[in-house]
Amino acid sequence: MSGARGITLVGRDAPLWLAAAALRRALGPAGVAVRAVELPAEAGAADLYPTLPAIEALHNQIGIDEAALLRNTRGAFTLGQNFVDASGAGRPSFLHSYGAHGTAIDGGDFFPHWVRARHHGLGVGLDDFSLTASAALGGRLFFPDTDSEVYGRSDYGYHLPAAAYAKSLQAIARHLGVELFEAANITVERGDGIAALLLDDGRRIESALFADLTRERLLSGGDGFEAWDTPGDRVLRALAPRPAALPAYAEIRASEGGWTGLFPSLTHIHIQHVFSHALTTDEAALKAAEKIVGLPLGGVTIRPFAAGVAAEPWGGNVIALGDAACVFDPVHGFALHGLQLAIVHLLAAYPADGAGYEARRAEYNRVLRSHFARVADFQTAHHALQRYSGAFWDAARALPVPDELTHRIDLFTARGELPPLEDESLPPDSWRALLVGHGIIPQSWRPAADRLPPEEVKAHFRKMLGFVREAVLRQPTHDACLARILQPAHD
Known part of the structure; x- marks a missing residue:
């Protein structure tokens, strides 16, 4: 299957469909075909995306109706994040509000x-x-x-349950004309760059450009990813019952072994508990999260994460987006913000023809890495300045600034x-x-x-x-x- 003026995205869950819908909406009128190769979903019931207010502009560009989105996802609004000391250090709480x-x-x-x-x-x-x-x-x-x-x-952002958000975005992307391919796994056929993708059902997809949205960096390659130091490297996600009155913000509770985020949606409180495997076992982390939340937890998953940035987000004819381009510490909910930054700058640099291709790619890489570095600075400042007690936070303060x-x-x-x-x-x-x-x-x-x-x-x-x-x-x-x-x- 040829794609002389097309881009083929490979990924899963909401990031794949958000990128596909945005690219199709912006590039479709210029005759650019957008294809999405969907790998098996990983988002579970407890997974949720906190968003910054800027996501509304991207939603509007795509044509997403806010009320319909919240109805379909059972999501909620958020006015910010309230940081609370549960570590015993006695630090006062503070609100990072969006305004x-x-x-x-x-x-x-x-x-x-x-x-x-x-x-x-x-x-x-x-x-x-x-x-x-x-x-x-x-x-x-x-x-x-x-x-x-x-x-x-x-301003306000959203708390969007990940699986339902992905389903809504997929329907919008397909309505816009994104061509869908499903695959359990793919094989990359390489030539001068990537020549084609071979799907497990035998189909072969050629494309002028490919976008890698996989956490495994299947297209970009495992090399060339620069790690960022963070105090945590594992995240527990779970569901807790929602309170009678739904808060209009997330709460981030710092404890000796890490931090626990409570993110309200319409039906539940979505829990994220970040810790370090060098300091805490998975079993101890679950007990700590249950104690800090003070509510029964269900739908528990524990996964590793490694923060960092691609040394070259756009290499050859492969563009890294989402987790393939940059992974932030989960504490401020910047995952979709990073993806949005990459989408916006890709649209600005997208090659209409072969002219200036190398220069466009080099500028995209420079600007995007600079944007990511500024966001990472915000998180580094949080870790350097906090005065919470415990080995986790001692390690955070010791990180380079x-x-x-x-x-x-x-x-x-x-x-x-x-x-x-x-x-x-x-x-x-x-x-x-x-x-x-x-x-x-x-x-x-x-x-x-x-x-x-x-x-x-x-x-x-x-x-x-x-x-x-x-x-x-x-x-x-x-x-x-x-x-x-x-x-x-x-x-």
């Missing part, structure tokens, strides 16, 4: 004014000035409107600034939530903040806090919102 903190004061950034006020005795935390953080901690969702958009960015990240943390500590870095995909408010959450209150602030008298700043703060309280009280609870979505549509 802005405060609104502009006198045309300038809010944050320096907050830092200055903290040094003069302000007892109001950063979260109190955030629409999304205040809503999440108050048991509500937050959907932006005209007034809130003027105040500041308010890149010089560029050290400079970023030092500059923020000195005067609350985040140096602009190329290829940054996480907003400044996420970095501020992380750094302040781990106890860094900048020692100084931009001098421009000193121009306003303290009483004028206090008046701005009072107005902001009043607006946040009133805006949040108008918002629905998570359960009320999902109940409306689940109601059948009427003509």
Whole structure:
């Protein structure tokens, strides 16, 4: 089967179908055929994808209806992740919420004014000035409107059960015209690059380009994957009963042996427990997870993971996407974010013809690795700055910190600034939530903040806090919102 102007994707589960649908939607009008070779599914009932707000843009590009997606997957919304110390170290919890903190004061950034006020005795935390953080901690969702958009960015992500998400995406991809091939295994026929794929039923698939989305890196090859140090290397996934009132955020509980994430969906709490096999056995990890969650666990699976990045995401005529390109530590739920970054940059670099092929490939590799490095820095900062107790967290603090990240943390500590870095995909408010959450209150602030008298700043703060309280009280609870979505549509 020939594919002179086509791309053939190999993978499984939601990443395969998300990539296939996005490529088909964008490239189909240009006459590019998109084929998907689906390997046996691995996603179980307990597997779930937490997403960042950016996924909504990709969903919109594909044509995914949000309400239908949540109905079909039995998923839920999320306004962020609440980090809680269950290790005994006594560290206060903090929320990494998906939205802005405060609104502009006198045309300038809010944050320096907050830092200055903290040094003069302000007892109001950063979260109190955030629409999304205040809503999440108050048991509500937050959907932006005209007034809130003027105040500041308010975003949300999703918690999407993996198997149902894959099923929904596959139906969309096939509707868009993606050609499906199923195979238990494949054989790679190599020439100058990959010449064709041989399926176990005897079919032979040729293609101009191939995309590898397999965790085994079947097309990309096992070599050329640069490992990243992480404190954990195994993840336990399980299901727990959902509470009567569904939280609008995930909770990440740090314990001596690792961390345990509680991710609400419509029907369950999906559990992720990450630990190190060098410190904990699988049996002990299960007991620890049960104790930390405090609920019965079912559907338990335990799998290894190895974080890292492909040395050359696009090599020859093979493009690595998803886990074949980059694996992040699961703690911040960046798996689909990494896939989205790769899809967006692949579409920008996709060759219309043979002209400039090598240059396009080289730029794709440079930009994508740089994007991945910025995201990995965020996780490294989390591990370096936390003060949880236990051997797992001691190992996390001992991990190397890149010089560029050290400079970023030092500059923020000195005067609350985040140096602009190329290829940054996480907003400044996420970095501020992380750094302040781990106890860094900048020692100084931009001098421009000193121009306003303290009483004028206090008046701005009072107005902001009043607006946040009133805006949040108008918002629905998570359960009320999902109940409306689940109601059948009427003509």
